[in-house]
Structure formats: structure tokens, C-alpha cells
Amino acid sequence: MFVRRIARKALACGTALAAVLTGLVVVQAAPAAASIGPIHGCPANYLCIYPGDGWNGDHPSVKYYPYYAPGINHGEYNVYGLYGVHLVLNNTTCGPIWFNSGKNGGGYHLVIGQHDSYDPNLTPYNSITFWIDTNLCWGS
Known part of the structure; x- marks a missing residue:
């Protein structure tokens, strides 16, 4: 039970981190003229x-x-x-x-x-x- 809870939290943190990193890549890929x-x-x-x-x-x-x-x-x-x-x-x-x-x-x-x-x-x-x-x- 305790191990499952840790695994779920690690998965949630990993998903959040992936979303943040994806967002950073999108921001950096935007052309300079747009800003x-x-x-x-x-x-x-x-x-x-x-x-x-x-x-x-x-x-x-x-x-x-x-x-x-x-x-x-x-x-x-x-x-x-x-x-x-x-x-x-x-x-x-x-x-x-x-x-x-x-x-x-x-x-x-x-x-x-x-x-x-x-x-x-x-x-x-x-x-x-x-x-x-x-x-x-x-x-x-």
C-alpha cells in the first residue's frame, strides 16, 4: 500500500515535469518576431x-x-x-x-x-x- 502511494506520487510528479518541459520547448520554439x-x-x-x-x-x-x-x-x-x-x-x-x-x-x-x-x-x-x-x- 505504502509503495503504491509513493509510485503514484512519483508518476504524478513525472507527468507534471514532462508537461512543464514540453511547455518550455514550445515557448523556445516560438519565432522571435512573434514577441x-x-x-x-x-x-x-x-x-x-x-x-x-x-x-x-x-x-x-x-x-x-x-x-x-x-x-x-x-x-x-x-x-x-x-x-x-x-x-x-x-x-x-x-x-x-x-x-x-x-x-x-x-x-x-x-x-x-x-x-x-x-x-x-x-x-x-x-x-x-x-x-x-x-x-x-x-x-x-
């Missing part, structure tokens, strides 16, 4: 630029969305009129963003990692490159 949301008025998967070195009441002055195409791991935007210090938020899940001194992604770079913010002087930069790591985006 991202808007931050300081910047929509998920956007690069947002705020005037000055603050959040501007969570109202970015410029928003960029990376474009994706099969077989292409980056996309560029030429930028105009961004002079002086601005707060930059990379609210993407797919990789870093480069600010480039030249047009169309050329020249030297300032790199801002995913989910990171920085307040650089943007005067010397003329284009933005979204570098896309498909493993981060789609888990492939």
Missing part, C-alpha cells in the same frame, strides 16, 4: 528616427520598413534632410541596420543592432542598409 511589438511609437519591424536625442513623446519623425525579397539579404534607402543628433531605434528582429556615408549603401558605416537605440549625429550619413539574417526572421 516584438511597438516601442516608443515605433511599430514592430521598423527603424524609427526621432528628432533630437529624446523619444519626442513617442512620436518618431521618420519610419522605415525593411523590404524583403527572396534571395536578397539587404535593402537600402537613401536618406535626405537628417542633420544633427537624432535618436535612432532599430525595432526589427531580422538584423542590424547600417547608416552609410555614401548613397545606395556605400562608404563607411555606423551599425545599430536589432532592438537597440542610439543617438548619433546623422549629418554624415546618406543611406540606410537593412541587413537581413533569415535565421533571425524566419528560423530557416
